[in-house]
Amino acid sequence: MAVYTEVDDEALFAFVSDYDIGNVVSCKGIAEGRENSNYLLHTEQGPFILTLYEKRVNPSDLPFFLGLMQHLAETGVKCPVPVVARDGVALRTLAGRPAAIITFLQGVWPRRTSSLHCAGVGRAMADMHDASKTYAGKRANTLSINDWRPLYDSVSDHADDVTAGLSIEIEAELAHLEATWPKGLPTGVIHADLFPDNIFFLADKISGIIDFYFACTDYLAYDIAVCLNAWCFEPDAAMNVTKTQHLLAGYEDVRPLTHQEKTALPILARGAALRFLLTRLYDWINTREDALVQPKNPAEYLHKLRFHQGVKDIGAYGLS
Amino acid sequence: MAVYTEVDDEALFAFVSDYDIGNVVSCKGIAEGRENSNYLLHTEQGPFILTLYEKRVNPSDLPFFLGLMQHLAETGVKCPVPVVARDGVALRTLAGRPAAIITFLQGVWPRRTSSLHCAGVGRAMADMHDASKTYAGKRANTLSINDWRPLYDSVSDHADDVTAGLSIEIEAELAHLEATWPKGLPTGVIHADLFPDNIFFLADKISGIIDFYFACTDYLAYDIAVCLNAWCFEPDAAMNVTKTQHLLAGYEDVRPLTHQEKTALPILARGAALRFLLTRLYDWINTREDALVQPKNPAEYLHKLRFHQGVKDIGAYGLS
Numbered sequence: 001m002a003v004y005t006e007v008d009d010e011a012l013f014a015f016v017s018d019y020d021i022g023n024v025v026s027c028k029g030i031a032e033g034r035e036n037s038n039y040l041l042h043t044e045q046g047p048f049i050l051t052l053y054e055k056r057v058n059p060s061d062l063p064f065f066l067g068l069m070q071h072l073a074e075t076g077v078k079c080p081v082p083v084v085a086r087d088g089v090a091l092r093t094l095a096g097r098p099a100a101i102i103t104f105l106q107g108v109w110p111r112r113t114s115s116l117h118c119a120g121v122g123r124a125m126a127d128m129h130d131a132s133k134t135y136a137g138k139r140a141n142t143l144s145i146n147d148w149r150p151l152y153d154s155v156s157d158h159a160d161d162v163t164a165g166l167s168i169e170i171e172a173e174l175a176h177l178e179a180t181w182p183k184g185l186p187t188g189v190i191h192a193d194l195f196p197d198n199i200f201f202l203a204d205k206i207s208g209i210i211d212f213y214f215a216c217t218d219y220l221a222y223d224i225a226v227c228l229n230a231w232c233f234e235p236d237a238a239m240n241v242t243k244t245q246h247l248l249a250g251y252e253d254v255r256p257l258t259h260q261e262k263t264a265l266p267i268l269a270r271g272a273a274l275r276f277l278l279t280r281l282y283d284w285i286n287t288r289e290d291a292l293v294q295p296k297n298p299a300e301y302l303h304k305l306r307f308h309q310g311v312k313d314i315g316a317y318g319l320s
Numbered sequence: 321m322a323v324y325t326e327v328d329d330e331a332l333f334a335f336v337s338d339y340d341i342g343n344v345v346s347c348k349g350i351a352e353g354r355e356n357s358n359y360l361l362h363t364e365q366g367p368f369i370l371t372l373y374e375k376r377v378n379p380s381d382l383p384f385f386l387g388l389m390q391h392l393a394e395t396g397v398k399c400p401v402p403v404v405a406r407d408g409v410a411l412r413t414l415a416g417r418p419a420a421i422i423t424f425l426q427g428v429w430p431r432r433t434s435s436l437h438c439a440g441v442g443r444a445m446a447d448m449h450d451a452s453k454t455y456a457g458k459r460a461n462t463l464s465i466n467d468w469r470p471l472y473d474s475v476s477d478h479a480d481d482v483t484a485g486l487s488i489e490i491e492a493e494l495a496h497l498e499a500t501w502p503k504g505l506p507t508g509v510i511h512a513d514l515f516p517d518n519i520f521f522l523a524d525k526i527s528g529i530i531d532f533y534f535a536c537t538d539y540l541a542y543d544i545a546v547c548l549n550a551w552c553f554e555p556d557a558a559m560n561v562t563k564t565q566h567l568l569a570g571y572e573d574v575r576p577l578t579h580q581e582k583t584a585l586p587i588l589a590r591g592a593a594l595r596f597l598l599t600r601l602y603d604w605i606n607t608r609e610d611a612l613v614q615p616k617n618p619a620e621y622l623h624k625l626r627f628h629q630g631v632k633d634i635g636a637y638g639l640s
Contacts, residue, residue, distance in 0.1 A: 025427070030348045
């Protein structure tokens with residue numbers, strides 16, 4: 001939870017006056033989101049989200065992200081869209097930061113995930129993958145397999161302070177993944193961060209997907225691997241095979257997986273677990289004193305990684 | 321900025337279903353407020369504020385606070401009001417905390433205060449003092465002069481770590497205030513925390529006052545003293561006499577000060593400065609490692625205290 005950039009009310013009024021969305025009637029910082037500053041802005045036309053992009057987002061990636069949201073919405077995927085100002089431009093500047101006003105998406109993200117949620121997530125993810133096929137934008141995944149070793153090297157001196165023996169485990173996993181990472185899987189634009197707080201529900205139905213600021217071009221099945229980890233483990237670190245079944249079945253209702261993708265899923269799930277283990281480790285080590293954001297414990301993803309290390313094939317996820 | 325208690329979506333739906341305000345369509349934690357957890361809740365009927373009262377609020381005081389908001393609104397003061405559930409009760413329980421849904425107040429608090437704001441604040445404060453005369457509730461000020469010495473004693477060992485010589489300055493000030501604190505001034509229900517983030521404006525007009533969770537029975541002029549400190553100093557710690565003039569003139573448009581109140585104002589302003597110096601000092605010393613809230617620097621209030629120490633009479637604030 002964080003608002004990194006405070007917005008002066010006078011600067012806000014001037015910023016909003018460039019849009020055709022009426023006058024500001026309220027603007028409150030939201031205690032969600034780790035990467036950017038988000039405000040819930042009310043104008044005479046209703047609620048909007050005002051986002052100021054902070055330093056962890058590369059400004060040159062913003063046209064890709066905003067264009068993707070626009071494209072997905074036009075293709076029928078439920079997601080917020082950037083609002084353009086009178087001059088037709090959505091990406092602007094406020095308080096010295098790149099900033100955009102985004103439409104408000106109704107819904108609440110599920111604090112406890114159910115199998116019903118997981119089936120919907122699978123379908124919505126496949127719909128998004130289908131819709132993104134016609135999106136012209138491309139963006140390399142800056143947190144993919146080639147980036148994990150340099151990321152790990154930057155924190156390796158402190159890994160064992162977090163958990164004894166962690167450095168040996170990570171180094172062995174890196175070597176294994178680098179040797180066995182699949183090649184040539186179906187590729188497209190993936191969300192890459194489809195955690196429960198990025199999918200909103202209303203009455204058990206998905207009302208939309210938010211936060212496309214990790215979206216990138218990578219294996220479609222890697223997006224599934226991220227979701228298996230984010231949605232299908234119980235608080236005691238046990239994988240819930242009913243949830244993985246529902247998630248995969250929901251996905252395949254829309255887009256059946258290829259044989260290669262099915263075979264690769266356990267290794268992709270290990271990779272996805274390591275990716276979040278590493279970024280959480282980085283945050284844990286580098287922002288322990290940060291007063292704005294409490295880092296998430298890396299151990300959660302170490303347990304998930306160990307689970308997938310024991311998986312022989314996709315049968316472990318309930319798929320034949 | 322803080323949300324101390326996370327609200328489970330299922331618990332939220334059950335909580336809101338006890339009200340006649342429609343179904344939940346969104347609920348986001350707000351990155352404002354230091355004492356309680358606040359959510360901006362949208363239902364089918366529009367926006368509301370959902371507040372979970374945290375440990376710094378005494379639950380037995382909540383009927384006083386909620387009753388005061390209800391009374392003030394009924395008397396014409398612009399402020400949010402508690403929403404009652406179908407059983408007629410406003411104060412309820414959510415996620416193990418006392419909780420209430422409050423009406424949403426439009427407006428934005430001024431990040432930079434102007435003389436125009438100050439005149440409005442003076443008038444609104446006097447209107448509130450008038451309106452609270454007919455409120456039957458009473459609540460002792462738990463942060464008044466008798467509480468400052470014990471509060472200081474709890475942090476005195478660390479005061480000089482914050483600023484060299486601070487302990488000597490505070491001890492001398494405590495002794496002075498205890499010897500000279502005025503007696504028998506007009507008393508009533510005061511807000512006691514009328515900082516800029518608690519007064520909302522729309523187009524330079526006050527749209528309302530929020531956050532009555534420090535309200536108490538004390539000298540009415542002490543509320544003015546808090547405001548002089550909170551609204552009338554520039555970022556370089558210089559008092560702006562145009563702002564104090566506007567604040568006091570605005571107040572006296574509605575409720576003229578007595579001679580005793582005018583005479584007492586400099587000492588009340590010293591007391592109000594010491595009160596916030598002490599609580600900020602306490603937070604600085606006790607929550608430096610807290611990841612949710614960045615403590616405010618106590619030095620700001622030390623500079624304000626020193627200013628008032630040099631004040632001979634109310635003429636320094638621009639009043640004859």
